[in-house]
Every structure is written in C-alpha cells, then in structure tokens.
Amino acid sequence: MKLPDLTGLALRNLRESFLRNSLTTVGIAVGVASLVAMLSLGIGLQELASRRLVKSGLFDTVVVTSRRDLRNFGREEERNGPAPGESRILDEPTRQAIERLPNVLEASPDIRFITELRYEDKPHLTMIAALPDSAKSNDAFDGMQGKFFSSDIAPEVVLQKAFAEELLGKTRTPGAAEINVAELAPPLLGKELTMRYAQREVAIQPPLARAENPSGEEHDMAGAAYSVISREQKLKIVGIADLDPESMRGPTRARVFLPLQLAESLHVMQPADLREISQAANGQPVYSSVNVRVKDPKDVQTIEDAIKKMGFNTFSILDASRGLRQFFAVLYAFLAIFGSLALAVASIGIVNTLVMAILERRREIGIMKAIGASDGDVKKLFFAEAGAMGILGGIVGVGLGWAIGQVINFGTNIYLRKQELPPEHFWSVPWWLVAFAILFAFGVSLISGLYPAGRAARLDPVQALRYE
Amino acid sequence: MDRHTDSSLPNGAPAIRIEDLCRHYHMGETVIRAVDGVSLDVRGGAFVALLGSSGSGKSSVLNLIAGLDRPTSGNVLVQGRNLAQLSREELAKYRLHTVGMVFQSFNLIASMTLAENVELPMRFAEVDRAKRDGLTREALARVGLQARMNHRPSELSGGEQQRAALARALINRPQLLLADEPTGNLDSHTGTEIMNLIGEFNQQFGMTVVMVTHERALAERYAQRLIFLADGKLVGDEANAPAVAGFASQGEHR
Numbered sequence: 168m169k170l171p172d173l174t175g176l177a178l179r180n181l182r183e184s185f186l187r188n189s190l191t192t193v194g195i196a197v198g199v200a201s202l203v204a205m206l207s208l209g210i211g212l213q214e215l216a217s218r219r220l221v222k223s224g225l226f227d228t229v230v231v232t233s234r235r236d237l238r239n240f241g242r243e244e245e246r247n248g249p250a251p252g253e254s255r256i257l258d259e260p261t262r263q264a265i266e267r268l269p270n271v272l273e274a275s276p277d278i279r280f281i282t283e284l285r286y287e288d289k290p291h292l293t294m295i296a297a298l299p300d301s302a303k304s305n306d307a308f309d310g311m312q313g314k315f316f317s318s319d320i321a322p323e324v325v326l327q328k329a330f331a332e333e334l335l336g337k338t339r340t341p342g343a344a345e346i347n348v349a350e351l352a353p354p355l356l357g358k359e360l361t362m363r364y365a366q367r368e369v370a371i372q373p374p375l376a377r378a379e380n381p382s383g384e385e386h387d388m389a390g391a392a393y394s395v396i397s398r399e400q401k402l403k404i405v406g407i408a409d410l411d412p413e414s415m416r417g418p419t420r421a422r423v424f425l426p427l428q429l430a431e432s433l434h435v436m437q438p439a440d441l442r443e444i445s446q447a448a449n450g451q452p453v454y455s456s457v458n459v460r461v462k463d464p465k466d467v468q469t470i471e472d473a474i475k476k477m478g479f480n481t482f483s484i485l486d487a488s489r490g491l492r493q494f495f496a497v498l499y500a501f502l503a504i505f506g507s508l509a510l511a512v513a514s515i516g517i518v519n520t521l522v523m524a525i526l527e528r529r530r531e532i533g534i535m536k537a538i539g540a541s542d543g544d545v546k547k548l549f550f551a552e553a554g555a556m557g558i559l560g561g562i563v564g565v566g567l568g569w570a571i572g573q574v575i576n577f578g579t580n581i582y583l584r585k586q587e588l589p590p591e592h593f594w595s596v597p598w599w600l601v602a603f604a605i606l607f608a609f610g611v612s613l614i615s616g617l618y619p620a621g622r623a624a625r626l627d628p629v630q631a632l633r634y635e
Numbered sequence: 636m637d638r639h640t641d642s643s644l645p646n647g648a649p650a651i652r653i654e655d656l657c658r659h660y661h662m663g664e665t666v667i668r669a670v671d672g673v674s675l676d677v678r679g680g681a682f683v684a685l686l687g688s689s690g691s692g693k694s695s696v697l698n699l700i701a702g703l704d705r706p707t708s709g710n711v712l713v714q715g716r717n718l719a720q721l722s723r724e725e726l727a728k729y730r731l732h733t734v735g736m737v738f739q740s741f742n743l744i745a746s747m748t749l750a751e752n753v754e755l756p757m758r759f760a761e762v763d764r765a766k767r768d769g770l771t772r773e774a775l776a777r778v779g780l781q782a783r784m785n786h787r788p789s790e791l792s793g794g795e796q797q798r799a800a801l802a803r804a805l806i807n808r809p810q811l812l813l814a815d816e817p818t819g820n821l822d823s824h825t826g827t828e829i830m831n832l833i834g835e836f837n838q839q840f841g842m843t844v845v846m847v848t849h850e851r852a853l854a855e856r857y858a859q860r861l862i863f864l865a866d867g868k869l870v871g872d873e874a875n876a877p878a879v880a881g882f883a884s885q886g887e888h889r
C-alpha cells in the first residue's frame with residue numbers, strides 16, 4: 168500500500184474511535200509536555216546561569232602574565248617552562264597579537280597601582296585599577312549610582328562603596344546596618360579628586376646611537392633608561408559602585424577605577440616596571456599582566472593553550488566552569504529521565520489502545536486479508552496509526568509544554584517582582600527541542616506499535632472471519 | 636471488464652486442481668478432519684456448486700482454494716500454481732488479483748462507505764489514485780448501487796450489502812469468484828437477484844465460480860456441476876443443466 172493511502176486509512180481509522188484515540192493521544196501529549204517542560208527548564212536555568220557567569224567576568228577571562236614573573240624566575244620556570252632566554256616580554260605588540268587570536272574579544276593590560284588621592288585636602292592611600300570600556304556590563308557594577316565613564320579617556324573615576332564611605336568619613340561599625348549606596352552618592356557625584364602619582368618616562372635613544380653601541384646587553388640597559396617624575400591629575404567622580412568588598416573579584420579588586428586609556432596615557436609607575444623595563448628594547452609599553460576576554464567560556468581552554476604556546480603564563484577559572492557544566496549535564500539527565508518516564512507511561516497507553524483495536528477490529532483485519540491485504544499492509548496500517556498518534560501527541564505536547572513554561576515563567580516573575588528582584592527569563596524551548604520532542608514521540612509510538620502491529624499482521628483470517 | 640475472457644484459460648483446461656486435500660484441526664486429543672482427502676478438477680469458466688450439510692467441510696475447502704488457509708496435506712493448484720508453495724506475501728497477492736470472495740455475512744467494513752469498501756482492494760493493489768474513483772463508480776453502477784455509494788453498510792438492506800460485496804470482489808478483475816453461501820442471509824427474492832448477478836459474471840466474463848450452498852434447488856438452477864461433501868469427503872459429483880442456462884441478460888450489456 169502506498170504512503171498516502173496508508174496515512175489516509177490510518178487517519179480515518181483514528182477518527183472512527185475518536186474518543187479512545189484522542190485520550191491515548193492526550194496521554195502522549197502529557198508525556199511529551201513533561202519532557203519538554205523538564206528539558207526547557209534545565210536549558211533555561213543553564214542559560215540563566217551562564218549569562219550570570221559571563222556577566223561576572225569570571226569564566227570568560229584569561230589572565231596572562233610573563234614567565235619572567237619574579238616568583239617563578241629562575242626557579243620553576245627554568246625547570247618546567249621554556250628557558251628564560253625563550254620566554255617573551257608581555258609588551259604592546261604581544262597584547263595586540265593575543266587580541267588577534269580567534270574568539271578573543273579584547274586583551275586589556277592590567278594596570279593597577281597604589282597611590283595617593285586627595286579629597287577636600289585630605290590624603291587617602293588606595294589601590295587604583297584601570298577598567299576597559301567593556302567592564303560596564305560586568306555585574307559588579309549592577310546597582311551602581313551615577314554612571315560609567317563617559318569615554319575611555321575621560322578624567323573620571325568610579326569609586327567603590329567602601330572608599331566612598333571613607334571619603335565621607337563614615338566608618339562602619341561591625342554589625343551596624345549597611346549604608347545604602349544611594350545615600351553616599353549625592354554628596355560625592357560630580358566632585359573632584361586629585362591623584363598624585365609617579366610617572367615613568369622611558370628615554371629612547373635615537374637609532375644612530377644604538378647602532379654605534381657594540382655590546383647588545385649594555386645597549387638594552389642603556390636604551391631603556393627611564394626617569395620618574397611626580398605628577399598630579401584631577402579626576403571627576405562619576406559613579407559609586409555598590410559592591411561588597413569581600414565579593415570583589417578579578418579586575419574589580421580595587422577601590423577606585425579609572426578608564427583604561429586614560430590610565431595608559433598617564434604612564435604611572437607600576438611595581439613591575441623596574442624588572443620589565445630592562446627588556447623593553449623598542450620603547451613599547453610593557454605590562455605585568457593582560458586580561459583577555461573571550462567570546463564564550465567554552466573557548467577559554469583553547470585560547471589558554473594558544474597563549475601558553477606563545478610563551479606566557481595563563482590563569483583562568485575554567486575548572487569551576489567545567490564543574491558547572493558537569494552539574495548541568497547531570498541535571499539534564501535527571502530532568503530527561505523524569506520526562507521520558509512520563510512518555511514511557513504514555514507509550515503503554517499506545518500499546519493498550521492498539522491491542523484493544525486489534526481485538527475490536529479482528530473481523531476487519533480478517534476482511535482486509537481476505538480481499539488481498541498482505542501481512543505487511545496490515546502491519547503498516549497499525550504502524551501508521553501509532554505513528555500518527557505519536558506525531559499528533561508530540562505536537563500537542565510541545566505546545567502544552569511551552570504553555571506550562573510560560574505560565575511558570577510568568578508566575579515566578581510575579582514572585583520576583585514582589586521580592587523587588589529583576590525579572591528573569593529562565594525558560595527556554597529551543598527549536599531543536601521542539602523537533603526532538605516530536606521525533607521522540609513519533610519514535611516511541613512506532614516502538615509501541617511494534618507488538619500490536621506484528622500481532623495484527625499474524626492474525627489468521629479464517630479464524631477472524633469465523634465468528635460473528 | 637473484458638480482461639476475464641482474454642486472460643482466462645481456454646475452456647476445458649483445469650483452472651483449479653485439488654489433489655488429495657486434507658485439512659485437520661487438532662482440538663486437544665481429538666482430530667477434526669474438516670477436509671479429508673478431496674480430489675477435484677474444475678475447468679476454467681465453470682460454475683460449480685459445493686453442496687453438503689452444515690459442518691461437512693464446504694467452507695474449509697473454499698478457504699483453501701482462496702489461499703486464506705493452508706492444507707494439512709495435499710495440494711491446491713490454481714492455473715497451474717501450487718498454492719502450498721507460495722509465501723505468505725505471494726498468497727496475499729494471489730488473493731488480491733486472482734480471487735474474489737463473497738460471504739454469507741457480506742463482510743463489508745462497517746466504518747467505511749460502500750465506495751470506500753469497493754475501493755479498498757485497489758488500494759492494496761496500488762492502483763493509480765486517479766483511476767480508482769471511476770472504477771469504483773463503474774463497479775457500483777454495475778450492481779445498481781451508484782446512488783448509495785456514500786452510505787455505510789448499516790444503512791443498506793442485506794441484498795444491497797451483498798451486491799456491494801460483489802462489486803468489491805470483482806474490482807481487481809479476478810478470474811475466480813468464490814462465494815460462501817452468498818444467499819444464506821437473504822430472502823429468496825433478493826437471493827435470486829444476487830444469484831443472477833453471479834451467473835451473469837460467469838457467463839459474460841468467463842469467470843470460474845465456486846459457490847458453497849446447502850440449498851440443492853438453488854445450485855440446480857445456476858450451477859453446471861454439483862459436488863457433494865459429507866464429513867470432509869467428496870461423496871458425489873454430478874453434471875447439471877442449469878435452469879437459467881444461457882442467461883436472458885447475456886449480450887445485453889456492452
């Protein structure tokens with residue numbers, strides 16, 4: 168029998184005992200719906216978690232340092248890494264090379280230094296860090312008062328809440344209620360700070376002078392000679408970040424933040440300079456470390472490997488993210504098992520319906536065989552009926568699952584709003600899940616149809632026609 | 636419907652040959668010999684009646700000829716082909732193309748309209764969709780049911796149902812018509828209608844007809860040969876001059 172005839176017959180047979188078949192189909196639909204609901208909850212939660220993680224800047228960042236790090240120099244690295252002669256300097260061309268690696272969003276030098284800030288003529292010694300423009304999406308700046316830097320070169324600062332308290336002379340006693348950042352902001356925003364810092368100046372010898380120098384070693388030392396000048400820079404307070412100092416991580420581990428390009432242009436003397444400067448033959452800036460932001464946390468490993476191959480040390484919190492992925496894999500498996508269980512129950516419904524149909528349609532099967540239907544025709548007809556119920560149930564089930572998700576999403580967001588938390592979208596039904604669920608329901612139905620279809624095909628027509 | 640005359644074997648050659656046919660049923664300890672050593676030749680185009688009391692094995696013989704059942708021993712050869720040697724698949728094909736069957740209880744599919752019932756064998760035979768509608772109409776018109784084609788069997792009288800069953804049996808143009816007490820559930824008037832139709836098909840298209848009945852009078856009116864069964868054995872074989880020989884309607888159609 169040809170496929171259109173087969174499906175036509177199957178559908179008319181399904182219509183014939185509509186109530187029973189639709190109940191069976193609803194059974195499949197409920198199974199599929201629970202599978203879809205479970206999986207899309209899992210997927211949604213994972214998406215939510217990884218969105219959060221990416222925002223935190225924890226899992227998409229690789230910190231690159233030179234192998235000439237003081238702690239390792241001459242010790243571990245000589246044994247494990249390349250010999251000091253091969254290891255390279257983390258300078259501007261290297262930073263650019265790293266930035267050009269595939270899947271790297273940006274590679275920004277980690278500039279941080281301790282210096283004195285004067286506010287209303289009172290000096291405050293603190294750690295200052297430079298932030299690239301991209302840092303404004305970091306969740307460390309959620310709930311910030313004021314705004315982020317107006318440009319990457321603007322003479323502006325963002326203060327960490329604890330430092331703002333210090334400037335206003337509010338010392339927190341342990342156990343006292345936390346001061347709301349909104350109270351700290353009005354007296355400080357728009358005010359000026361004066362930063363006093365040491366500027367290093369690299370004196371580059373003209374090429375001619377270099378060429379005349381016969382000794383390479385001494386030439387480098389001579390060429391990289393620098394002087395230190397004391398400078399002042401006025402900075403405008405534009406933002407107060409509502410951060411708990413204990414929760415600060417990575418590039419945000421400082422109390423005052425400057426725009427990156429501004430910080431670079433100031434040539435502030437940094438602790439590593441004394442050591443690195445001796446290597447800077449070409450007068451390019453040299454960094455003690457570079458923060459590399461990658462497109463996707465899953466790229467971290469390959470990028471780390473690539474940078475290691477270039478001759479640098481790298482550090483990332485990849486292992487933590489791997490653990491997280493593992494957790495979600497287990498969660499998926501769990502949710503999928505529960506979802507599939509519901510579908511398995513539904514498939515028993517299919518078997519039951521079809522076996523009942525065989526008993527009921529014994530005579531019909533006998534007639535079809537008497538007028539020339541082959542075993543295959545009968546088998547295919549029952550398969551088609553099972554498959555049609557599966558596809559119908561799958562489609563209805565996906566719709567139902569999606570609706571359940573929407574309702575839960577809606578309800579939870581009402582709850583979140585009552586808790587004064589921002590709404591979250593933690594429910595996701597990707598297209599592949601829709602296709603997978605329908606195909607899965609179809610497959611399960613066909614498997615459920617195996618036994619009934621085989622039984623119907625083997626039915627003895629003489630027996631089937633003997634009894635009225 | 637000319638194919639029947641073209642493709643059927645020349646009159647006189649055996650269309651059906653039955654050799655020492657046995658069909659035994661095992662019911663626990665006892666063996667029921669429903670068919671017990673029957674041998675028989677039926678020539679192409681013949682109209683044969685199988686007679687005997689209830690339980691004598693008539694239906695069993697007919698089902699064996701139809702390829703619905705397999706013999707315990709012995710052979711059934713139809714147009715030289717031994718049914719015992721056919722696979723299940725081949726046997727289904729044989730039933731589909733070579734055999735048309737009608738039953739005492741009509742055996743139409745209750746959930747289908749007459750048109751769908753008549754069309755069904757063409758679906759199994761994978762006849763072109765485009766052709767099926769016309770053929771269905773034609774077949775139903777042939778038995779006078781064109782007006783009822785969208786009715787379900789339950790909406791029709793017994794005679795009408797049996798006519799529809801005949802249309803279905805003939806839709807794939809078989810050479811063999813096997814009828815198991817086709818008038819058993821009908822009053823004598825509608826029974827005569829059905830018998831006239833069967834006789835017509837036999838006369839006009841040269842179809843070989845094997846009809847099971849327990850009514851000797853009916854057999855004598857239509858059949859050319861009467862075969863008697865008792866306890867699964869062949870107990871009589873008589874030539875008969877049908878009362879309705881040389882059908883009045885012959886030549887009227889086409």
Ligand SMILES: Nc1ncnc2c1ncn2[C@@H]1O[C@H](COP(=O)(O)OP(=O)(O)O)[C@@H](O)[C@H]1O
Nearest residue numbers: 660667669687688689690691692693694695696
């Ligand atoms: N499937 C079966 N199982 C057991 N006995 C059967 C079966 N089919 C037929 N019989 C027996 O075989 C004998 C012949 O039956 P059947 O061919 O139907 O007779 P008829 O058609 O002449 O009335 C009967 O005794 C019947 O009971």
Ligand SMILES: [Mg+2]
Nearest residue numbers: 693694695815
């Ligand atoms: Mg009988």
